[in-house]
Amino acid sequence: MTASTFDPGSYERGRKYSLDLEVPNHPEITIPVLLIRGANSGAMLVVSAAVHGDEFEGVRAIFEVVEQIDPSEMSGDLLAAPVSNPPAFWAGTRCSPLDGANLARVFPGSPDGGPTPAIAHTLAEALISKADFYLDLHSAGVACLMPTMAGYSANDPRGRDAAECFGATVIWGHPDIAPGRTISFAHERRIPWLYSEARGAGRIDPEDLRTFRQGVLNLMRHLNILPGEAVIQTPIRHRLLGDGNIEAGLTCGVEGFFMSAVELLQPVAKGQELGRTVDLHGETIETFCATDAGIVALIRQFPVVKPGDAMFVVTGTEET
Numbered sequence: 001m002t003a004s005t006f007d008p009g010s011y012e013r014g015r016k017y018s019l020d021l022e023v024p025n026h027p028e029i030t031i032p033v034l035l036i037r038g039a040n041s042g043a044m045l046v047v048s049a050a051v052h053g054d055e056f057e058g059v060r061a062i063f064e065v066v067e068q069i070d071p072s073e074m075s076g077d078l079l080a081a082p083v084s085n086p087p088a089f090w091a092g093t094r095c096s097p098l099d100g101a102n103l104a105r106v107f108p109g110s111p112d113g114g115p116t117p118a119i120a121h122t123l124a125e126a127l128i129s130k131a132d133f134y135l136d137l138h139s140a141g142v143a144c145l146m147p148t149m150a151g152y153s154a155n156d157p158r159g160r161d162a163a164e165c166f167g168a169t170v171i172w173g174h175p176d177i178a179p180g181r182t183i184s185f186a187h188e189r190r191i192p193w194l195y196s197e198a199r200g201a202g203r204i205d206p207e208d209l210r211t212f213r214q215g216v217l218n219l220m221r222h223l224n225i226l227p228g229e230a231v232i233q234t235p236i237r238h239r240l241l242g243d244g245n246i247e248a249g250l251t252c253g254v255e256g257f258f259m260s261a262v263e264l265l266q267p268v269a270k271g272q273e274l275g276r277t278v279d280l281h282g283e284t285i286e287t288f289c290a291t292d293a294g295i296v297a298l299i300r301q302f303p304v305v306k307p308g309d310a311m312f313v314v315t316g317t318e319e320t
């Protein structure tokens with residue numbers, strides 16, 4: 001099955017399907033796809049996980065939600081790619097071992113490109129372009145820590161409404177969406193979207209897994225694919241607003257051992273020290289300071305660092 005021959009609407013209603021998508025010009029790669037066709041017609045929610053190969057919370061959340069859902073209760077469809085980037089997933093790395101590319105920077109991709117642009121093209125055509133709503137489940141990956149949150153476009157109230165009912169205690173509105181993302185592809189097509197982040201650090205935190213699972217089910221209720229109202233366990237505590245681009249944050253300049261001086265979601269002042277890198281005699285060789293006042297939204301977790309590594313993101317809040 002290829003992106004151009006895949007038609008979710010051709011599958012009989014009221015059942016679950018396990019499928020594989022071929023990637024053009026790369027026969028060694030297939031993308032696993034799970035489709036649940038509800039007994040009744042309705043909206044199509046598309047969910048992806050492991051766009052970065054070291055982010056595992058969404059993979060497990062999709063498996064558990066698909067196992068749990070009864071298609072006879074559904075009015076509409078769930079189309080999911082639990083492992084969107086198989087080469088990076090099997091390597092346990094953010095970027096692909098095949099071409100070094102970051103899948104979340106090459107959308108809309110190309111059928112004639114290298115493996116990562118070809119995967120992007122397949123996901124874009126076979127899945128995202130078919131969505132009435134698109135959710136991309138990320139996390140901070142092996143190297144970083146991030147708050148468990150739902151991110152949305154500050155310019156699209158449909159995304160904001162969805163973020164409000166996802167169930168995460170942190171939501172993050174972005175005034176601008178950088179190109180090349182899964183969500184920028186959806187954005188250009190006027191498809192409403194959300195993405196999520198979680199603590200990451202290479203493991204699946206049980207609370208994060210619950211939030212993601214509940215978040216997918218809440219979105220399905222929000223879209224009337226499942227009956228009932230969204231179940232919110234804990235109200236929203238932080239409403240962040242600002243740039244979420246990791247590359248726009250502070251990056252590492254020299255190789256060394258990193259020591260953070262702040263916690264996630266801690267408010268910081270402009271110029272405040274966030275952390276430092278020391279050499280192997282404990283001498284400080286680089287200091288990281290906040291370029292603006294704000295809230296800490298990403299911290300480097302893996303302590304051995306090299307030039308170019310993402311170290312901190314500080315963003316604003318709705319109140320500031």
Ligand SMILES: [Zn+2]
Nearest residue numbers: 052055138139
């Ligand atoms: Zn990611």
